[in-house]
Amino acid sequence: MNKEYSPKDIEKKWQDIWENEEAFKVGVDQSRPKYYALVEFPYPSGQGLHVGHPRPYTAMDIVARKRRMQGYNVLFPMGWDAFGLPTENYAIQNKIHPKIVTKNNVEHFKAQLKALGYSFDWSREINTTDENYYKWTQWIFLQLFKKGLAYKSEMPINFCTSCKVGLANEEVVNGVCERCGSEVIRKMQSQWMLKITEYADKLIDGLAKVDYIEKVKVSQKNWIGRSEGAEVNFRLKDKEEILMIYTTRPDTLFGATYMVISPEHPIIEKYKEEIENYQEIVAYREQAARKSDFERTELAKEKTGVCVKGISAINPVNNKEIPVWVSDYVLMSYGTGAIMAVPAHDTRDWDFAKKFDLPIIEVVAGGDVQNEAFTDVATGILCNSDFLNGMEVRDAKEAIINWLEDKKIGHRKVNFKLRDWVFSRQRYWGEPIPIVKCPCCGYVALNEEDLPLRLPEVESYMPTDTGESPLAAMRDWVETTCPKCGKKAERETDTMPQWAGSSWYFLRYIDPDNTSAFASKEALEYWMPVDWYNGGMEHTTLHLLYSRFWHKFLYDQGLVPCDEPYKKRTSHGMILGENGEKMSKSRGNVVNPDDVINEFGADTLRTYEMFIGAFELSAAWSMEGVKGCRRFLDRVWKLQDMLIDGEEYRPQLETKIHQTIKKVSNDFENLKFNTAIAAMMGLVNEFYKANSITKGEYATLLVLLNPVAPHMTEELWEMYFAGAGKVYQQKWPEYDEAKTVESTVEIAVQINGKVKATISVGLEEEESSVKQKAHALPAIAGLIEGKNIVKEIYVKGRILNIVAK
RNA sequence: GCGGAAGUGCUGGAAUUGGCAGACAGGCAAGACUAAGGAUCUUGUGUCGGAUACGACGUGUGGGUUCAAGUCCCAUCUUCCGCACCA
Numbered sequence: 001m002n003k004e005y006s007p008k009d010i011e012k013k014w015q016d017i018w019e020n021e022e023a024f025k026v027g028v029d030q031s032r033p034k035y036y037a038l039v040e041f042p043y044p045s046g047q048g049l050h051v052g053h054p055r056p057y058t059a060m061d062i063v064a065r066k067r068r069m070q071g072y073n074v075l076f077p078m079g080w081d082a083f084g085l086p087t088e089n090y091a092i093q094n095k096i097h098p099k100i101v102t103k104n105n106v107e108h109f110k111a112q113l114k115a116l117g118y119s120f121d122w123s124r125e126i127n128t129t130d131e132n133y134y135k136w137t138q139w140i141f142l143q144l145f146k147k148g149l150a151y152k153s154e155m156p157i158n159f160c161t162s163c164k165v166g167l168a169n170e171e172v173v174n175g176v177c178e179r180c181g182s183e184v185i186r187k188m189q190s191q192w193m194l195k196i197t198e199y200a201d202k203l204i205d206g207l208a209k210v211d212y213i214e215k216v217k218v219s220q221k222n223w224i225g226r227s228e229g230a231e232v233n234f235r236l237k238d239k240e241e242i243l244m245i246y247t248t249r250p251d252t253l254f255g256a257t258y259m260v261i262s263p264e265h266p267i268i269e270k271y272k273e274e275i276e277n278y279q280e281i282v283a284y285r286e287q288a289a290r291k292s293d294f295e296r297t298e299l300a301k302e303k304t305g306v307c308v309k310g311i312s313a314i315n316p317v318n319n320k321e322i323p324v325w326v327s328d329y330v331l332m333s334y335g336t337g338a339i340m341a342v343p344a345h346d347t348r349d350w351d352f353a354k355k356f357d358l359p360i361i362e363v364v365a366g367g368d369v370q371n372e373a374f375t376d377v378a379t380g381i382l383c384n385s386d387f388l389n390g391m392e393v394r395d396a397k398e399a400i401i402n403w404l405e406d407k408k409i410g411h412r413k414v415n416f417k418l419r420d421w422v423f424s425r426q427r428y429w430g431e432p433i434p435i436v437k438c439p440c441c442g443y444v445a446l447n448e449e450d451l452p453l454r455l456p457e458v459e460s461y462m463p464t465d466t467g468e469s470p471l472a473a474m475r476d477w478v479e480t481t482c483p484k485c486g487k488k489a490e491r492e493t494d495t496m497p498q499w500a501g502s503s504w505y506f507l508r509y510i511d512p513d514n515t516s517a518f519a520s521k522e523a524l525e526y527w528m529p530v531d532w533y534n535g536g537m538e539h540t541t542l543h544l545l546y547s548r549f550w551h552k553f554l555y556d557q558g559l560v561p562c563d564e565p566y567k568k569r570t571s572h573g574m575i576l577g578e579n580g581e582k583m584s585k586s587r588g589n590v591v592n593p594d595d596v597i598n599e600f601g602a603d604t605l606r607t608y609e610m611f612i613g614a615f616e617l618s619a620a621w622s623m624e625g626v627k628g629c630r631r632f633l634d635r636v637w638k639l640q641d642m643l644i645d646g647e648e649y650r651p652q653l654e655t656k657i658h659q660t661i662k663k664v665s666n667d668f669e670n671l672k673f674n675t676a677i678a679a680m681m682g683l684v685n686e687f688y689k690a691n692s693i694t695k696g697e698y699a700t701l702l703v704l705l706n707p708v709a710p711h712m713t714e715e716l717w718e719m720y721f722a723g724a725g726k727v728y729q730q731k732w733p734e735y736d737e738a739k740t741v742e743s744t745v746e747i748a749v750q751i752n753g754k755v756k757a758t759i760s761v762g763l764e765e766e767e768s769s770v771k772q773k774a775h776a777l778p779a780i781a782g783l784i785e786g787k788n789i790v791k792e793i794y795v796k797g798r799i800l801n802i803v804a805k
Numbered sequence: 806g807c808g809g810a811a812g813u814g815c816u817g818g819a820a821u822u823g824g825c826a827g828a829c830a831g832g833c834a835a836g837a838c839u840a841a842g843g844a845u846c847u848u849g850u851g852u853c854g855g856a857u858a859c860g861a862c863g864u865g866u867g868g869g870u871u872c873a874a875g876u877c878c879c880a881u882c883u884u885c886c887g888c889a890c891c892a
Contacts, residue, residue, distance in 0.1 A: 215809055215887090222808070225891060247892060260892090303890085329890045339892045347806080348890055417891050537886080611830075613818060617811080618885085625817065628830050634845090675819065678829035685829090688846090748825040753873050755825050793872055799824045803872050 005637035007601025010715040015117055017714075023728055024068075024119040026075055028526045035072040036527050037064045038506055038566075040535035040543075041079040041126075043498075044105035045086055049112040050583065051591045051609070051621065052575045056534045058606045058708075059572065059615060059673060061118045063532060065707035066668055068119075069732035075527055076119055077509035079126035080106050084498045085163065088429035092461050098429045102129055112593060116602050117710050119728070124512045128501030133508060134431040135452035136518040137500050140550065142434060142445045143557060149195040150423065152443060157422060159187035164426070164463040186289070189467065192433060192494060194421040196549045200224050202563075203548055212569040213616070216540045223541045225417025230401050231336065232410035234259060234313040236267075237321055243267065243313055246335030246415060249345060249377075250404065251396035253317045254385040255363035256340035257353070259324045260305065262332040263288045268308070276309040281326055288328040303329060303352045315340075316409045317386070317400075327352065335415055344369040364393060421546065423497060426469040428461040430495030438482035438489035447483050455495075469493045502543055503550040506530055506565060518559075525561045533566040540571060570671060573618040575609070580620045591621050603709035604630040610673035610708060632677075633712055635684055636705065639693050640716065646694035655742050656686050657700060661735035664704050673708075680705055695720065700733050749774045750801040751783050759800075767794045774800050 018024065039060045042053060064076040082102045091098040106127065113120070126133055144150040162182035177184055196203075204224050207217050229248035236243060243259065261267065263285035272278045284306045305327030312321050329348055330339055343353035343360040350373035353360055360369055365383045367374025374380065382388040387403075388396045404410030424433070434446040434453040446453055456477045458470050471493040472478065482489035504518070510527045511519035535543070544566075551565040576582055577589025584590065596605045608629040613619040649657045660683045667676035683701065687693040693701075699721055706713040706727045717727045724730070741763060747770070749757045757779040761770050771792060774780055780802070787804040794800045 218809065219887070222888065227891075229892080245892080249892080327890090329892090331891070334891045341892085346892070348892075351890095415891075541887085611817095619817075622817065622831075624831050631845095632830085638845090674817095675829080678819075681829055746825090750825080750873075753871095758825075791872055793824090795824055795873095799873080801824080801872050 005634050005712065007597075007603060007711065011115070011117060011597075011602050011711040014711045014714045015114055017726075018117075018119070018728075019122075022123075023726075024064075024074075024076065024121050025123050026073055026121055028523055029073045030526070032071065032073040034075065034527055034531075035064075035067045036075045036506075036530045036532075037067070038076075038509075038530045038533045039078070040533075040539060041081050041502070041505060042109065043081050043084055043086070044102065044109045046090055046101070046105055047585075048105075048108050049593050050575075051593050051596070051605075052583065054116055054593060054605060055575055055609045055612075055615075056536070056572045057113070057116070057118055058609050059671065060532070060534050061606075062610070062668055062673065062707040064119055065710065065728065066665075066732060068728065069703070069706075069730055071731075075124075075509065076121060077124040077126075078113065078118070078120040078122070079124075079505060079509065080109070080128065081498070081502050081505070082106065082127050082129040083430050083496075083501055085427070085429075088427060088461055091429070097457075098461065099129070102127075115597055116593070116606065119710070124509050126505060126508050126512050128431075128505065129429075131452040131454055132515075134501065136508065137431050137496065137504070138434045138446075138451050138453060139448060139518065140504060140554070141431075141496065141500070142448065142451075143559075144194060144553060145435065145443075145445055147553075147557075149198060149553065151193055151195065152190055153193050153420075154188060154190045155193075156186040157189050157191055158184045159189070159467065160184050164467055187467065189424075191422050192424040192435075192492075194423045194549075196421045196546070197416060197418055199549050199552055200226065200416045200418050202552050203545060206548065206552070206564050210564050210569070211567060213571060215537075216544070216569055216571060219541050220545060223418065223545060227415050227417075229413055229415065230404060230410050231413040232316065232340065232404060234316060234340065236324075237312045237314055239311070241267065241270075243324075243338055244336045245338045245340050246413060247340060249342065249397075250400045250410070251382060251385075251388065251391075251393055252342040252345045252363050253315070253340070253400060254388070255342040255344050255361045256315050256322065257343060257359045257361055258322050258341045259313050260327050260330045260339050260341050260349075260352070261308075261324060262330040262337040263326050263328055264332040265326070265337045267311075268326070271311055274310045277306065281306050281308065284326060303327065303348070303355050305329075305352065305356065307356070316404075316407075323358075325352075325356070333419065334417070343373065345374055347373045347375065349373070363388075421549075423500075424494035425497050426463050426467050426493075427495055428455070428458060428463075428470045430497065431455075431500055432471065433492040433494055433496060435492040436480060436482055436489045437492065438485060438487065440487060441482055441484045441489075443492075444482055444484045444489070450483070453491075469495060471495070499543065499546050503547045504554075506533075506547075507551075507554075507560065521561075528560060529562045529564060530566045532568045532570070534570045534572060537571045537573075540569075544569065571616060573614070573616050575612070576618055576620045578621050578623070583621075589621075596626060600626055600630045601633075601711075603633055603712045607633060607677060607708050611677045613674055615671040615673060632681055632684070633709055635688070636701070636709075637712065637716065639684065639687055639698060639701075640720070642687065642692045643698060643720070644692050644694055647696040648694065649697055649700075650690075650694060653686060653690065653697065654739055656683060657697065658735040658739040661700070661704065661733045662737075662740050665732070665735070668707065677708065699724075703727060703730050703733055706730075745797045747797065748799050749777065749780055750799060751780070752803055753801060756780060756783060761797075763797050770794055770800060774802070 037060050039056050064074050067074045087098050087101050091101050128134060141150060160177040160182055162180045163177060204221060204226055207220060227248050229246060230250040231244055231246050232250060233242045233244050268281055305325045308324045308326055311324055313324055315322055341349040343349040344362045345364055361384060362369045363383060363385045364374060364380035366376060366380040377393040380393050382391045382396045388399060391399060401412050432453045432455055434451060436444045438444050456474055458474055461470055463470060464472060478491050478493060480489055480491055507519050511523040514520055547565060551560060552563055554560045555563040577587060579589055581587055581589060593605060604626060608626045611629055660679050663679040664676045702713045702717050714727050744760055744762050746758050746760050748755045749759055757777050759774055759777060784802060784804050789802060789804050791803040
């Protein structure tokens, strides 16, 4: 009887050995193929690791460990995305410097991650709040600035009344602040913006050549929101003024019965003298402005608006006069802030027309436009549209655009939902924006050799009531000289958003200590692109889009060797509490990984997190399930009591072993960790049935299981195979395809589709011989006797179906 | 409203070039070992009927295609997630 399996005794031991041996430290090695496996670096929050974290980390650790055993030079790094509001808020509340808070949190996180036995190359650890890191974040910002992709703009921003900070559109959820849930209002402020819209097309086109799971591609596309249509000029009656609109349905131009402009549209001010009900419109505009985004969406069903009296427009296709309305369902920020309304073929226009009793003219036949808008573009045929009559929608679109371009009253136009990225935060705990505002020269970039621009020590991290960053109060920091003309100037006091540091971190891992560039060309050429990037669904739109944007920019500057940063992107599902709800402190269903490790061991936690269910789907935690995984590892441990000599696989187990190697190898690649583990459990059960295992069989099992349970497998390996080095140095087992199939198989014999018997046949056995054997079976013979066999279908090695009447 | 994903035993979940539904776990039950077991091992476990043999039914619901459907087609219901007046 051997000693008991005690994770406490062995896990720390192996973690220390790996560290001392620098087992997972890598460098550029042209003689071996590289593999770059990446997980999203965490935000080191005060709560420490959550059982949700180990799911993606373990998955990619398995991939990394397997790849190493397959001979790849594997880069698998980890770091900290440490700027951010929670740390700052904690610092404010507890009067501790965010730097100290971050340091403590990182230490805690790191200890927890080490206890899980991940094969990270810790020598490449990075932290976005290190000045040697954010120096390069600032440097990249300067490159964007120099190319005109960073600009300052006075514009309405989302402002959280509680956090007192400007938010990106993306950080406003249902009209409230994503972090604190407080009301968000619009406020005019001068903001740094990044021109991500310049890359809208490239960001969409690039998706065609990368291997991302489909839903990620779809959400990227939806966010960018590319739409193809036309801009059309409508003339105002008795004026020279042109009112330009954007439409994706220029084919319905004959059906335009009125126009709608956004409440903020400039022609209102321009023609205020002639608008008879100007006061009414101003009142409406003010009412609309007071509505938060939330109210605007809530009230989406009920249309509101005011007719602009005194001016009207002319439909350019038929010269009919049509009224102009103001309504907040038309947004100033999209298209031209004005639309032509075609109530017959647009549901919003239809709702509006019904409410205000405006005419509805059918121009695409196929629906009943008095009852609902007919929007089907696939089946409709144009009518009431002069030269477009009889055409299909697609052809009519082309025809009308050509006509408009010909007459110079319109043109083809592509629009995007994507807006430029609000890059300023009026907060302390972020990267200072390395710009100086000079009264003579305007906004001037710092000299690159003056980077990093360090975050100064301040008395208070609280944002000021004016909404300015706490940095604004540091007069001796703010007051500086212009790098260009040398005269007195002031520093920018806004900082960058948390997205900044994470937009390029995977590049820094490649060469983290480089002081002359964010990474050397040589290292970038060797390691990029990231071969496999796994992360949460919650980051698939923003982080992915932002980092792809920065990367494409760097590529255009010749600074990185590839135009897409990530070759493959996958996503993991959330780990829910035992009650099936999202884990949270307030629900009291949070599971701490430390407790699980203490009670069951890190290998058990790793195994369970992989066995819990389909990797991409969310899964509810179960302590009973954890126990089951521990039991499995115990059974593997105890196999040593059944160990017998022999390097070979025994004939009766050979097929099963080859099948398992194949299944585990493939499943690890396809994120099917749960079935890979199930296959290994099945194999272990076979050894138990045989009540024995040869050394050769055990060695294979230990190597296969090593990526999942690295500590225990190393310990067992050391006990029995120490002469052959460590498990992580072994070669990944190979399988022989020919040996994964049984030479004789059991097939089902059906009569009229119902299984009536099973029969053992040779895989390559002749069909006629199989049939003969089947017919001879007593269970079958009795049933087909006296019946007419209409048909017999034999699927090789699977099934024989006899159709009898 | 639009987009995406998912509905399978008591539970988590397997199985889709259509080919024996329920792998692997958990739970439960019985047995073995034991001073004891909340440890371990063995066996059983979809539902209904039947003592058994066996039979019928069974992958959200209703149709369909097929020798054969969880898988394909049509319709429909439910849940979760994302986006939401983007013209």
